Every structure is written in structure tokens, then in C-alpha cells.
Amino acid sequence: MPSQQRPSLAEPRRARPPAHVRVCVRLRPCSQGDPCIRGLDSRSLEIINWRNKLETMQYQFDTIYGDQATQQDIYSGSVQPVLCHLLEGQNASVLAYGPTGAGKTHTMLGSPEQPGVIPRALRDVLQMTREASCSPGGEEWDYSVSMSYLEIYQEKVLDLLEPSQQDLLIREDRDRNILIPGLTERELGGFRDFERHFLPASRNRTVASTQLNDRSSRSHAVLVVRVARSQRAPPHRRRVAKLCLIDLAGSEDNRRTGNRGLRLKESGAINASRHVLSKVVDALNQGLPRVPYRDSKLTRLLQDSLGGSAHSVIIANVAPEQHFYFDTLSTLNFAAKSKQVVNRPFTQETLQTPGARKRPPKDPGAGPRAKRPPEDPGASSEDAGPGAKSPPEEEPPEAEPLSSLLPLEQLDPRLVQRLLGLEQLEKQQGGAGRRLPLLSTPRRERVALLHQLEETRCELQKLKERQKELEAMALLDKACQPKPLDHSKAPARARKQAVVLPLQQVQTPVGQQAMPSGAEGILVVQRNQVRGVGHRVLGRQQGWKWAGG
């Protein structure tokens, strides 16, 4: 049972200490005229009423970054402090919010000259795990870091690492972690791996030129970094934490963007999801029984980050020009109310049975990792990460951990019955030399295996029938012979007879080959010099190739 194999060691909900969402504001350098907003000190700012310049409204946040603040200032002041929680098995989220052209992508991604939050955080996370594995006692643990990257474009969740993946589903596990089954995940052995996967994926993000931004993001982009720490010896504790780095698409006033057609449609989707985001924050702050997370893909995905289990930081990006006045006001209002949202981070820890631990691949950086079992962060198969120490080579490969999204007890009993029956059948039929751990594989693969087994079963059935036919015909043929051949006088070619064996007993001697025939999947036994009665009988069978004839 999955729950017995990987018990969650998470503390009960009420025992989890609260953590307010931290909110900072970053002012972009003003490109035109006088700014409508100015910082007062490191924690407060004021916005000047556009009708009456003597009237101002003041706001307080955790930190205010003026237009001279560097990428390093933002990172070390507001992002770096939450990263340490990842090694404790606690989730963290950083979310860039603001109107179009206010500097969200600049803050999160930056440029080669001014790298933003994403590359800096990745470098540090990789460094942290490397240092942890080298620290005293570190040899007791395996560390791994992996990434997934997705965008929400017009209410569709698209995999940026594997763009062929269309509109993925968003689900939730028993600890209320948000998961995306089927989302591609890549192991990161070092920063180069990150660049190798992230840079091409970023080019897959939907970006277009609008009147307010030459490269305006038309989607919300979410980079998910998973940090796992697994104990090598009993009790095999395993901590998995998730870092979400989110670059939201900017809110757009379409009277000023000049958007039409597709751009207008994109803009509608962006604004609608941001509207739901605002409603979610209101509902959380008012303690409403229903928080409308499910009303948009964005909020569903942010469920961990707002009112959930993450240490969250919102960076509100502000465009200070006068013509952004209303955008700035609404950004500040959103940021102010988000400050009140309380999350309850907790350590995501499970106990793993030794059988559920997986050997790291020989080359962790190479190629796509098998899609993670979608169900549970704790269920992630583990590969060698930075500084990870691999178990000895001779260790046998082990089964994947059980799915917890769809624990066995929640499966349709008929399906479980069927799986057990098929496993039994497979065992009886020799298992084709392969053990299929049907019940311990994730759901999608389970279904694929189920199909595969069905097909194999049908083929075996066909083969058995054909076998019977052949045996009957051979008997008939024998019965029609007037008298037994005198072997001493018979020609040499009639002496050797093809023997039809039950399929399971066919053994291919040296110099003979067994292979499935194309269309019907029939086992073809090629023998080098077989002639005689058997040749004639077998030759009548459709699809049967008699290579020696």
C-alpha cells in the first residue's frame, strides 16, 4: 500500500507555523517625464495623485527597491533568504507581478550582463546542495535537483521543455501540493545542465511585440525547481521541496496597447486570470470558505504559493511613468492585500522503503529523464544531483515507488483485480523474461502495460489455436499415410521431420533463429535443413515462413 510504504512525516496542519507572504516593490527607471511614484525609505513609498499633485497615497511593504537597485540587490535582499528552506524540505515561491513593460521579465530572467532571479537562484540552489553533501554528515544523504518549465497560454498549460505536450492537467496530492502529471522534468547535475535545458525552452515561451513592450510575454511562465534529499541508510528519510519562479504576463489596458485579434484574445486571457488571482487573495484575506483557485489555471497552479505551503515572495514591478498611473495604483493595491496572506510552510518528508529507492542513472545530465511519476513530489525517482554519491554499481535496479496520487485503495477494485489477474497470467506464461511491476508503477504506465499485456494475451491465444490446428493437421496427414515409412529405404530428405512443439517448449538450438513474424506476431523457427512431411504441413499455414524449404 503506498501510504504504508511512504508515510508522510508532515506535521499536522494546525501545528504548522504561519508565514506571511513577503512583498517587495521594484521601481523601474523612468523613461519619460516625471514619475508618479517615489520611494520614501527602504519600506515605504508614495504615489502622487494624477489629478492633484499635492495629494499622495502611502504604502508600506517589506522592501522597496528604487530605480537604482541592481539585480543583485533584489536577489540578495528578497529571494536568497527563502532558498535555505528548500533543504529543510519546505517549498518556496517567487512571483513577479505588475503591468506590461514594468520589468517582470527583467527581474526574473534578466540578461547575460544583468542576470535576474532565475539564474542566480539556480546557481545558489545547486551550490547549496553541493555544499550540503560535502558538509559533515553529508555523506549520509543523496541530493538531487531537477527542473520543469511551463507556460500558461490562453488557459492552457504547455510544457516548455517538451513543446509537443499539450494542455497538461493540474492536480493536487494528499499534502495539497500542486502537481502536473506528465510535465517533463530534467535532472540538473550542474549549472551547465540548467543552461542547456532552460535557454532553448525560454525560446518556446510565447512573446510578441505590443505598443507598450517590444517583447511582451503573452503567457505566465513557471519554472519549477525540485530539490530532493534522501537518506541512504534506514530509516531512509526523504525530503522534497519545490521552488517556483514565476514570471506573470503583465496586465494590459487595451485602450493603450492597441491590441487586436490574437493579441486582444491573449490579453483577455491574461487579464481574466489576474482578476481571479485578485479574487483569490480577497477570499484568503476574508477567510471565505471557498477560495476560487480553480477558476483559472494560474491560481490553481499558485495554490501552494498563496494560502498554501510555500515561503512566498511577491516582487511587484512598477512602471513609474504618469501614463501607467492606474496600472501602478492597481499593482500597489494588489501587493498591499497580498501582504496579509498567510501561508503555512511545512517540511515535506516521507519514509522510503529501501525497495522504493532508485539507482541514479550513469549520466544524470544526459537526455530527458523518464517523466516523473506525476503523483507526488515525494514519489520522484531520484537521480544523482550535484555532489550526489551513487550507490555501488552492482546494486540491482529497483522498482519505482508507488504512486500516491492514486493509491491502490482508491483504484477501482475491478481494475485492481484485473491487474492482479494479468500479473498472475504473466507469471504463469513465463513473464517473457521480464517482471512487470504493474501495481507499483504510475497510473499512465500502468494503463500502457495493461494494453501491452492484453495484446500479448490475444497473440498467445491466437498462437495456441494455430498450434492446435497444426497438430490436428499433422495427425490427419499421418493418418492418411498408407503405411509407415521404411526409414532405411526412404530418401534422406524424408527422414528428418519437423516437430511441432508446444510454444512454451520451443527451444532454439545453436544455428537456428527464433523471431516473431511481422504481421501476425507468430514465432518463426528457422531451421537450416529440415525437409519432409512437416514441411508440407507447415507450408500451408498462412504467415508461417519456412526458411529451410
Ligand SMILES: Nc1ncnc2c1ncn2[C@@H]1O[C@H](COP(=O)(O)OP(=O)(O)OP(=O)(O)O)[C@@H](O)[C@H]1O
Ligand atoms: N530595472 C530595470 N532597469 C533597466 N531596464 C529595465 C528595468 N526593468 C525593465 N527594464 C527594461 O524595460 C523593458 C520592459 O521590461 P520587461 O520586458 O521586463 O517587462 P515585463 O513586465 O516583463 O513586460 P510584459 O508583461 O509585457 O512581458 C525591457 O526593455 C527591460 O530591459
